[in-house]
Amino acid sequence: MIEFKNVSKTFSSNGQDVHALQNIQLTIEKGDIYGVIGFSGAGKSTLIRTVNLIERPTAGEIIVNNENLVSLQPRALQRAKRNIGMIFQHFNLLQSKTVFENVATPLRLVKTKKAEVKERVNELLQYVGLGDFASRYPDQLSGGQKQRVGIARALATNPAVLLCDEATSALDPETTSSILQLLKRINREYNITILMITHELGVVREICNKVAVMESGHIVEQGNVEDVLARPVHETTKKFVRSIIPDDLPEKVKQYLGQKGSDERIYKIDVTDETEQLSVFNDLVHQGLHVSLLYASMHEVRETSFGALYLSLKGNAAAQETARSYLEKHDAQVKEVTKDAGLVA
Numbered sequence: 001m002i003e004f005k006n007v008s009k010t011f012s013s014n015g016q017d018v019h020a021l022q023n024i025q026l027t028i029e030k031g032d033i034y035g036v037i038g039f040s041g042a043g044k045s046t047l048i049r050t051v052n053l054i055e056r057p058t059a060g061e062i063i064v065n066n067e068n069l070v071s072l073q074p075r076a077l078q079r080a081k082r083n084i085g086m087i088f089q090h091f092n093l094l095q096s097k098t099v100f101e102n103v104a105t106p107l108r109l110v111k112t113k114k115a116e117v118k119e120r121v122n123e124l125l126q127y128v129g130l131g132d133f134a135s136r137y138p139d140q141l142s143g144g145q146k147q148r149v150g151i152a153r154a155l156a157t158n159p160a161v162l163l164c165d166e167a168t169s170a171l172d173p174e175t176t177s178s179i180l181q182l183l184k185r186i187n188r189e190y191n192i193t194i195l196m197i198t199h200e201l202g203v204v205r206e207i208c209n210k211v212a213v214m215e216s217g218h219i220v221e222q223g224n225v226e227d228v229l230a231r232p233v234h235e236t237t238k239k240f241v242r243s244i245i246p247d248d249l250p251e252k253v254k255q256y257l258g259q260k261g262s263d264e265r266i267y268k269i270d271v272t273d274e275t276e277q278l279s280v281f282n283d284l285v286h287q288g289l290h291v292s293l294l295y296a297s298m299h300e301v302r303e304t305s306f307g308a309l310y311l312s313l314k315g316n317a318a319a320q321e322t323a324r325s326y327l328e329k330h331d332a333q334v335k336e337v338t339k340d341a342g343l344v345a
């Protein structure tokens with residue numbers, strides 16, 4: 001649906017080259033809600049702006065619907081761009097025009113008949129929940145309502161792709177959530193492919209099925225949201241994941257460490273849907289250990305659960321050694337938790 005093939009973009013700034021995108025390879029399938037996340041300066045805005053050639057890449061191909069936009073002549077490019085809607089962090093509405101006229105603008109640009117414009121705009125305003133707001137002006141709307149107008153305008157020409165440039169960054173959490181739910185509905189009901197950039201992993205977690213992590217113009221990690229959240233590999237991804245799923249030692253476990261007995265060891269076990277958690281308990285008990293669950297934290301992302309269990313194992317030295325080698329061999333990720341060093345691999 002959207003494919004970046006070896007896309008690079010270099011800006012010249014004060015005689016210096018800035019490599020904003022470096023050899024980007026990314027495929028967004030039809031129907032995806034694809035999130036691109038990165039810290040400030042990573043290249044996200046440049047990336048999303050290359051999709052409709054607001055920013056022309058220095059090298060590479062941008063394939064949308066089997067057409068390489070970079071090689072299209074102006075008229076064909078204009079036609080192809082109608083298939084790509086975009087919404088912005090600061091909404092970019094025309095302040096001097098009513099809500100109705102803002103949404104009608106893209107239709108008027110392609111010379112749509114008056115009656116058709118009226119019907120389409122009213123239908124879109126109903127869809128985004130602004131049926132009664134047609135004659136208002138942007139400065140009479142809340143941030144969330146402005147973004148709904150932006151969404152209606154982006155959908156006016158029936159695009160197959162919607163680009164979202166930090167579309168919820170200027171909104172409070174509740175409004176953010178309602179806009180994200182609207183985007184999810186649009187994706188589902190109109191089968192529109194969505195590419196969004198954001199610096200908030202919470203946004204990705206709420207609606208995306210795929211995510212790519214950017215740093216210094218590169219994509220450093222990509223995959224299904226649930227896999228990337230459960231098993232982040234790159235340090236930048238880990239930082240983002242920690243922003244929504246802290247991995248500090250829980251206070252309860254810290255306190256317990258201070259009073260644990262000499263025949264007792266504490267383990268942290270990372271669990272995913274595939275981990276056979278119950279058999280771990282069972283097997284440890286059969287090895288002659290007294291097992292207690294000190295703390296558990298589980299998260300659910302797109303119907304996949306993952307998290308961590310903190311177990312205390314009590315038993316003699318031989319049983320402890322058997323348990324340790326059993327846990328190391330088990331497919332779960334296991335770390336012993338100690339008083340001095342915290343977590344030990």
Ligand SMILES: Nc1ncnc2c1ncn2[C@@H]1O[C@H](COP(=O)(O)OP(=O)(O)OP(=O)(O)O)[C@@H](O)[C@H]1O
Nearest residue numbers: 011013018020038039040041042043044045046047
């Ligand atoms: N027009 C430009 N001229 C020169 N350098 C630019 C231009 N646009 C972007 N850059 C540089 O390209 C790099 C990537 O910028 P970009 O805006 O794409 O990052 P970003 O991840 O979107 O950051 P933010 O979240 O702060 O918007 C930065 O180093 C930026 O300074």
